[in-house]
Structure formats: C-alpha cells, structure tokens
Amino acid sequence: MTTLIPRPALMERIENAFAITPIVTLLGARQCGKTTIARIIAQKTQAPIFDLEDPADDAALSHPMLALSDKRGLIVIDEVQRRPELFPILRVLVDRPDNAARFLLLGSASPHLVRGVSESLAGRTSFVDMQGFSLDEVGSEAWQKLWLRGGFPRSWLADSDAASLEWRKGFIRTFLERDIPQLGISIPAAGLSRFWTMIAHYHGQVWNSSVLARSLGISDKTVTRYLEILEGTFLVRRLPPWYENLGKRLVKSPKVYLRDSGILHALLGIADMDGLLSHPSVGASWEGYALETLLSRFPGAQASFYATYSGAELDLVLDLGTTRYGFEMKLNQAPTLSRSMTIALEDLGLSHLYVVYPGTKTYPLAESITAVPLQSVPEIAE
Structure with a gap:
C-alpha cells in the first residue's frame, strides 16, 4: 500500500x-x-x-x-x-x-x-x-485490473481483488453515513443508497428521472436532487447530448455514468474478473471505463454523445478546438463497421472515428474509421 x-x-x-x-x-x-x-x-x-x-x-x-x-x-x-x-x-x-x-x-x-x-x-x-488512477498512470498492461478495481488508489493497490472490493464497500458506506452529512446535506442514507445502486443498473443509459422516481417510489424532484449530489461529489457523470440543427430528431437528455468502474462493480456485486465478464452489465461497464479513460487523456475537450430517434448513435464526441473526433466503445474482439458509424461520421463532420475495443491490433474499418485497442488510442493534438 x-x-x-x-x-x-x-x-x-x-x-x-x-x-x-x-x-x-x-x-x-x-x-x-x-x-x-x-x-x-x-x-x-x-x-x-x-x-x-x-x-x-x-x-x-x-x-x-x-x-x-x-x-x-x-x-x-x-x-x-x-x-x-x-x-x-x-x-x-x-x-x-x-x-x-x-x-x-x-x-x-x-x-x-x-x-x-x-x-x-x-x-x-x-x-x-482530478480522478483516481488512469490507464496512462498505471500502465497499459494493467488495463483489466484497473477496469475491475477502478482508479481509487487504495482499491487499485489492494493486495487482492477481495481486499479491493472490501475497501470499495467501506468507501460507499462511509460516503453515505459520514461524508454527505459533513457537507451539510440532510437526506436519508438509505434512500441515497438505493438510488446509487439503481444508477449502477442504469449506467450508460439516457437519463429519465420519471422512470427512476417510479421505481424508487419518490418524486422526480428528489431523484434529481440525489443525482446532483452524486455528480457534485464526482461519483457520477452526466454526459450531455450533442446537438445541432441537422433536420433530425436528436436525443436531448443526458446519459448517466458512474465515474469509477470499481465503485460500479461494488454496487453491482461483482467480485472478480470472471464475475464481470459474465455479468449482464459488462458491455455498459466497458463503455463507461473506456469513456473515462478517454476523458482523462483529453481533459480540455468538450465531450458529448450523439443519438437520433431513428437509431444512429455514437458513444462519445470530443471537440478539440476546431477538430472533432468520435469514439464508439465495443466489447468485442473483432469489431466491424456499422451503418450507425458511417451516419455519425457524416452527420458530425468527424475528422476521424475510433472504435475502441479490448483487443491488441489497430486496423481500418473504412476511410476515417479505425478499430483501436483502448491502451493504444493515439494522443490527438488540438
């Protein structure tokens, strides 16, 4: 340690x-x-x-x-x-x-x-x-460990996966019972705990306060307040939608992610890599993990996601000054080109679109579209 x-x-x-x-x-x-x-x-x-x-x-x-x-x-x-x-x-x-x-x-x-x-x-x-450890800091060879345990230093440096999980459980409990009251916020710890766990199951989805409010039996206003608290304490990220007048019906609500994959896995009851790979939320977990890794590499970028009601979507759009790049996260050993990618490339005027996957090889999918391992995403200069 x-x-x-x-x-x-x-x-x-x-x-x-x-x-x-x-x-x-x-x-x-x-x-x-x-x-x-x-x-x-x-x-x-x-x-x-x-x-x-x-x-x-x-x-x-x-x-x-x-x-x-x-x-x-x-x-x-x-x-x-x-x-x-x-x-x-x-x-x-x-x-x-x-x-x-x-x-x-x-x-x-x-x-x-x-x-x-x-x-x-x-x-x-x-x-x-500031966030916890990033992939650039711990080394690309440790990408699976970082995905499972998350970037909180004591979680990542723990002697075993079991010890890491116990630390994260303790962090969640301490946050609810001590940290929130110390901020002068008076809310029931049990209610925020249920909401936090619910967000873990909605990780990577478009925000809909009414759905969560009905599921938890509380008001839309309370749900929004809970989200603001978790976002304001850097545990949840609201990723805004990309929007310009394209003549298409665009999704205009944000997506919600838990910022640390280790905390996500603790809330979902995932103890080890086998449990993660067999869990129904493994794809959403990969998406959030890759997204946070990319955002840590480009801290000055304006980030959003793109989605239309006709089904075209892109997980991450980064505006770097006058240049715009797109990223699609795929938990697939050999991702292929999709119609959604070509639509996003054209609609958004992307300089390049990267399909980020947990593999080892970089290869082209089409002109201006490349499949690339997460640990090999190039450093894009503004």
Missing part, C-alpha cells in the same frame, strides 16, 4: 494553473489521491498544510485572517468545503498589493454544492479536476 504511482500530467496541470491564478482548487472524489499529490507539492517548498478534518488544523484556522495574513509562498488547505467562510478571506488576502502567498485548495465537492467558491474567488482561482 506504500506504492507511489507517478502522476506527471496532473502535476503539470496544477503547475500551469498556478501560472494563471494565485489560487488553484483541486477537485475530485474523496480518496482519489488529492492529499498525496498536495503533500508531494508541499514537500518541495516545506509549505504548511491545513487539513480541516484534523481538529488541530481546523482550530488553527478558526481565525483565518490572523493565521494566514503573514504567510508567504504556497499554503495547502485540505477538505476546504468544510469551511466555506474561508473563501471571502482568501479573496482579500490574494488581492492585497503585497501578496506573496499562493493557495492550493483541495475539495471533495463541486462549487455547485459548496456555496461561495465561484462567487468569492471568481477570477482568482483555477479549477483542476
């Missing part, structure tokens, strides 16, 4: 963000490795770290202006969402003409859940989104 996985791309994004603003807010789910990254950065300059889950550090910031006003260089504040009253004070500090401090804030909830971040620090902070 002491293994350290290098994360150079993430470190570079943080460094680049500090070149723009005096405050960088590193956002990601709890236990995804934010503290480890912050400590590595802090060690270089002996920067102080305030962990607001530590009673002593929390008490030290009970008078934040006194505690921080004479600080210079980098200052790290972990779990900053626990003290939203800090944000206006940080604004005052970094706006001083003689300011020599920089702040690295670590948060486990999006600005939509923590009031005051966007408003107080507008123009003063850069947001860097």
Whole structure:
C-alpha cells in the first residue's frame, strides 16, 4: 500500500494553473489521491498544510485572517468545503498589493454544492479536476485490473481483488453515513443508497428521472436532487447530448455514468474478473471505463454523445478546438463497421472515428474509421 504511482500530467496541470491564478482548487472524489499529490507539492517548498478534518488544523484556522495574513509562498488547505467562510478571506488576502502567498485548495465537492467558491474567488482561482488512477498512470498492461478495481488508489493497490472490493464497500458506506452529512446535506442514507445502486443498473443509459422516481417510489424532484449530489461529489457523470440543427430528431437528455468502474462493480456485486465478464452489465461497464479513460487523456475537450430517434448513435464526441473526433466503445474482439458509424461520421463532420475495443491490433474499418485497442488510442493534438 506504500506504492507511489507517478502522476506527471496532473502535476503539470496544477503547475500551469498556478501560472494563471494565485489560487488553484483541486477537485475530485474523496480518496482519489488529492492529499498525496498536495503533500508531494508541499514537500518541495516545506509549505504548511491545513487539513480541516484534523481538529488541530481546523482550530488553527478558526481565525483565518490572523493565521494566514503573514504567510508567504504556497499554503495547502485540505477538505476546504468544510469551511466555506474561508473563501471571502482568501479573496482579500490574494488581492492585497503585497501578496506573496499562493493557495492550493483541495475539495471533495463541486462549487455547485459548496456555496461561495465561484462567487468569492471568481477570477482568482483555477479549477483542476482530478480522478483516481488512469490507464496512462498505471500502465497499459494493467488495463483489466484497473477496469475491475477502478482508479481509487487504495482499491487499485489492494493486495487482492477481495481486499479491493472490501475497501470499495467501506468507501460507499462511509460516503453515505459520514461524508454527505459533513457537507451539510440532510437526506436519508438509505434512500441515497438505493438510488446509487439503481444508477449502477442504469449506467450508460439516457437519463429519465420519471422512470427512476417510479421505481424508487419518490418524486422526480428528489431523484434529481440525489443525482446532483452524486455528480457534485464526482461519483457520477452526466454526459450531455450533442446537438445541432441537422433536420433530425436528436436525443436531448443526458446519459448517466458512474465515474469509477470499481465503485460500479461494488454496487453491482461483482467480485472478480470472471464475475464481470459474465455479468449482464459488462458491455455498459466497458463503455463507461473506456469513456473515462478517454476523458482523462483529453481533459480540455468538450465531450458529448450523439443519438437520433431513428437509431444512429455514437458513444462519445470530443471537440478539440476546431477538430472533432468520435469514439464508439465495443466489447468485442473483432469489431466491424456499422451503418450507425458511417451516419455519425457524416452527420458530425468527424475528422476521424475510433472504435475502441479490448483487443491488441489497430486496423481500418473504412476511410476515417479505425478499430483501436483502448491502451493504444493515439494522443490527438488540438
């Protein structure tokens, strides 16, 4: 469990963000490795770290202006969402003409859940989104292990699949019973747990709040609130639909995914690779896993999916500046060309369409359409 996985791309994004603003807010789910990254950065300059889950550090910031006003260089504040009253004070500090401090804030909830971040620090902070380990970080040869266990460091580094599953079960329980109340959100843990499990079974499908509300016996408003909480704590992703006026009836509701494949498998009761490959949701699991891998490789891309009511669809559309690429995820050892792919290629004006599959060979399916293993997806430059 002491293994350290290098994360150079993430470190570079943080460094680049500090070149723009005096405050960088590193956002990601709890236990995804934010503290480890912050400590590595802090060690270089002996920067102080305030962990607001530590009673002593929390008490030290009970008078934040006194505690921080004479600080210079980098200052790290972990779990900053626990003290939203800090944000206006940080604004005052970094706006001083003689300011020599920089702040690295670590948060486990999006600005939509923590009031005051966007408003107080507008123009003063850069947001860097972080997830667990990616395929690029753990190595392409570990793609099956990463798919099964997910990217949370303690889950991926566990001594066995069984130990990994137990960690993920504990994470789910702790999130429901402790983390949500600490955000000031008062909802029944049992209700959110049932919703989370239901989302696991709807993973990769188009969002329909009414269907889930009827299944759970709650209101549409409550279902939407539950979704916002899981999305705001970086556990669920809403992938928006691609939309332009093509003269076709396009699907306009988002798709919903659990962002970590390991958490998905824990909620579905999948314990090992044999169980995953024989599970009815294995195709949806592959789609979500491949999608998150691709998004981690192209963090600046505008992402969406494409679907028409006549049946044409594409799992992922990435707009990279003036270039647009498409990706279709296929859990198939030898994917072939489909009419849906050729329609999407033309409708979307794609520069190229990649069919991502769990194989070993890259081969063409048609002009501008290529089958490619997930671990071999090319680095596409803007």
